[in-house]
Structure formats: structure tokens, C-alpha cells
Amino acid sequence: MNISVIKILSLFTIIDGYIINQSLPIKKNIRVARIANGEQFDQAYYPYVVGLKIQIVDEETYCTGTLVSPRFVLTAAHCIEGSSFVEVYQTDPRNEDGEKREVIELFMHSLYNDTSFVGDLCLLKISKPFKNITSYANISGNPELFANETSLKCFIFGWGKNETGYPKYRANFASVWVKYGPNACEVPPDNYFIKDIVESTWKDFLCPVPNNRMACIGDSGGALMCQGFLFGITSHGYNYYPEMGHLKTECGDTRVQTRYIFIVIYRDWINNHLHGTSSTLKFNHLMFILISIVRFLLSI
Structure with missing residues (x-):
């Protein structure tokens, strides 16, 4: 998957724990300080917590995702925006020897807004399931x-x-x-x-x-x-x-x-994509690829 989208913002913007002055243009694909004062956890109890390695032009960056089914990872749209290549790691994405899967399709929420962060969700479809992961995160919340x-x-x-x-x-x-x-x-x-x-x-x-x-x-x-x-x-x-x-x-x-x-x-949106019932599923992905290719060509 070859996707490249770069967004330059000039507004006073909220971005990943940083506040940027409105007079300073920024690249929206910056991933900045996100767990402070945390502890290590036993991954055997949380096998669905996975790492993401993301290629954006000539920059390599990292995010975290959650397996919600054998083939789908849920993460933030702002992590994936502008990406040309994404890999999902079972453990630390900086460990090249770890088991990994290539992302073959991605589905950003159509309401995603990179200023308000409404719809900041993206589903990643991986090439095949991880062999030794059989437990996935269950979505809930009332x-x-x-x-x-x-x-x-x-x-x-x-x-x-x-x-x-x-x-x-x-x-x-x-x-x-x-x-x-x-x-x-x-x-x-x-x-x-x-x-x-x-x-x-x-x-x-x-x-x-x-x-x-x-x-x-x-x-x-x-x-x-x-x-x-x-x-x-x-x-x-x-x-x-x-x-x-x-x-x-x-x-x-x-x-x-x-x-x-x-x-x-956003549970209905997630379920529709997991079960392939969204009528806009393939269309949205195709349009995303076409727009990305055009933007990439214009940037050359």
C-alpha cells in the first residue's frame, strides 16, 4: 500500500499533547509526547495491544493499536494520516525481530477532523492473523x-x-x-x-x-x-x-x-467494517488511494 498525504495547518491547533501557536505552520503528521509514570504489563494478559511502525515520506514514526478481531487493528486516524506504509508488530515496533504483519487496507473514519479530532479513528486490515493471538479487545461503554x-x-x-x-x-x-x-x-x-x-x-x-x-x-x-x-x-x-x-x-x-x-x-461504523457490510467500504478506500497518489505526484 503506497499512500502519501501531508497536511500543513496554520491554525491554532490541538495536537497530541502539544499546543501549537497559530502563527506557526505545522505538519499534521507529527506524533509527539504521548504513558508517563506507567508500569510494564504482562502482554500475556493483553495480547491485543500491538505496536505500529508508520512510514511518512522519509520519516519513520510509531503509534499503538488494538486488535479487535484477527484481521483488524483499531487506532487513531491522526497516526495513519499521510502514511505510505504501515506495519503492525505483536510487541515493540522498534524490534525488527518481532512478529509483524503488513497493513493491506486502511479505513479512516469519514468524519475525521484534524482540528477538533472528532472521528479520530482508523481501522487497519492486516495481511493475516498473528499465529499465537487468540484474544481480542471487546468494545463497550455506556x-x-x-x-x-x-x-x-x-x-x-x-x-x-x-x-x-x-x-x-x-x-x-x-x-x-x-x-x-x-x-x-x-x-x-x-x-x-x-x-x-x-x-x-x-x-x-x-x-x-x-x-x-x-x-x-x-x-x-x-x-x-x-x-x-x-x-x-x-x-x-x-x-x-x-x-x-x-x-x-x-x-x-x-x-x-x-x-x-x-x-x-462509533460502534456501528466499526462493526460495519469488521463484517464488511459498509457499502462505502471499498469506495472510500479507493478514493483515499487515488487522492493520495495525486497529492504525492504534486509534491514531487
């Missing part, structure tokens, strides 16, 4: 579980760093308390751009209570597991402290509010 501002103890997973600047190439996880609702996410009182986006898109996202345990580099697209089920996918974050919206944040900074796609909202 908004009523979060009624009356109830918080749930959940776990975030990823193959990324466990502290900024010091990569530990081992799987990590951390516990977080998660909320859902119009007031679940902290918002910067002095940044109306971010405030408006967060308040208008709250139905699509789960928000952990800010603390020093959060996703880091390579954890984007990873699982948020609650009550043993897949509730969310790591999407993005932003600095919510006053007068700090224009500054870069670091992984593990308690001033960062992270957000996770609440995937039960």
Missing part, C-alpha cells in the same frame, strides 16, 4: 456509567516512552480516573479557540482527571480499557492552564488534559 459526574478507574496502554526523553522500549500501562460529560474535560479559561472546540465536541470524548500518568511518544492510538472492555482510543491533549495555551507541554505534565475517543459512539 454513557450512563458516567452519570452524576461518576469517574471510572480505567487503564491506558501503549508501546511508547514512559518518561520524556528516556525511551523504555517496553509495553507500559497506567491507571487513570475517567469522566464523561459536558464538564468532564478541563478547559483553558483564556483560550476561546480550544474552549469552543472542547465544549462543542464533548460527546465524542472521554477525559481522564489530569495527573502525571498519561500517554507518551508512541502511545497515540492506544487502548483505554475500563471494566475489562475497550472504551477509548488515545487521541490528543492540550494545556488547560491560563496563559499557557501557546506553550509546548511535556509528557507527564499535570497541566495537560488528555482526551480519548469514546468508541461506543
Whole structure:
């Protein structure tokens, strides 16, 4: 699969735990600090947590994904956007000796918006199942579980760093308390751009209570597991402290509010693709390839 899509943004944008000043153009394919202060987990209990190696032009980058069936991996659309080649690793994607599978088809959600991160989901179809994986993540989640501002103890997973600047190439996880609702996410009182986006898109996202345990580099697209089920996918974050919206944040900074796609909202879309019942499945993929080829040729 040869796909190349580069997006340059000039707006004041939320991107993977960083806030970028609106005067600075950025490449949307940057994957930046995502689990700080996490612990290693036994992969035997979570075999469906997989690593992604992604080729974007001449850059190699990493994300995390979740096997939801023998042939399909669920991850974040922003991880895959602009990719020309994607491989799925059973373990650390930086380990070339690990068992891996090539992605032969990808399906980005049609509502994906690279500013608000609504629809930040992508399904990857791999060439064949992993031989020794027989357990897959089950999708669930009910908004009523979060009624009356109830918080749930959940776990975030990823193959990324466990502290900024010091990569530990081992799987990590951390516990977080998660909320859902119009007031679940902290918002910067002095940044109306971010405030408006967060308040208008709250139905699509789960928000952990800010603390020093959060996703880091390579954890984007990873699982948020609650009550043993897949509730969310790591999407993005932003600095919510006053007068700090224009500054870069670091992984593990308690001033960062992270957000996770609440995937039960997209359950029908996921099921339709898993079972091949989406009438737009092949059409969307073909159009994505054609658009990518045109953009690649124009960039030469």
C-alpha cells in the first residue's frame, strides 16, 4: 500500500499533547509526547495491544493499536494520516525481530477532523492473523456509567516512552480516573479557540482527571480499557492552564488534559467494517488511494 498525504495547518491547533501557536505552520503528521509514570504489563494478559511502525515520506514514526478481531487493528486516524506504509508488530515496533504483519487496507473514519479530532479513528486490515493471538479487545461503554459526574478507574496502554526523553522500549500501562460529560474535560479559561472546540465536541470524548500518568511518544492510538472492555482510543491533549495555551507541554505534565475517543459512539461504523457490510467500504478506500497518489505526484 503506497499512500502519501501531508497536511500543513496554520491554525491554532490541538495536537497530541502539544499546543501549537497559530502563527506557526505545522505538519499534521507529527506524533509527539504521548504513558508517563506507567508500569510494564504482562502482554500475556493483553495480547491485543500491538505496536505500529508508520512510514511518512522519509520519516519513520510509531503509534499503538488494538486488535479487535484477527484481521483488524483499531487506532487513531491522526497516526495513519499521510502514511505510505504501515506495519503492525505483536510487541515493540522498534524490534525488527518481532512478529509483524503488513497493513493491506486502511479505513479512516469519514468524519475525521484534524482540528477538533472528532472521528479520530482508523481501522487497519492486516495481511493475516498473528499465529499465537487468540484474544481480542471487546468494545463497550455506556454513557450512563458516567452519570452524576461518576469517574471510572480505567487503564491506558501503549508501546511508547514512559518518561520524556528516556525511551523504555517496553509495553507500559497506567491507571487513570475517567469522566464523561459536558464538564468532564478541563478547559483553558483564556483560550476561546480550544474552549469552543472542547465544549462543542464533548460527546465524542472521554477525559481522564489530569495527573502525571498519561500517554507518551508512541502511545497515540492506544487502548483505554475500563471494566475489562475497550472504551477509548488515545487521541490528543492540550494545556488547560491560563496563559499557557501557546506553550509546548511535556509528557507527564499535570497541566495537560488528555482526551480519548469514546468508541461506543462509533460502534456501528466499526462493526460495519469488521463484517464488511459498509457499502462505502471499498469506495472510500479507493478514493483515499487515488487522492493520495495525486497529492504525492504534486509534491514531487
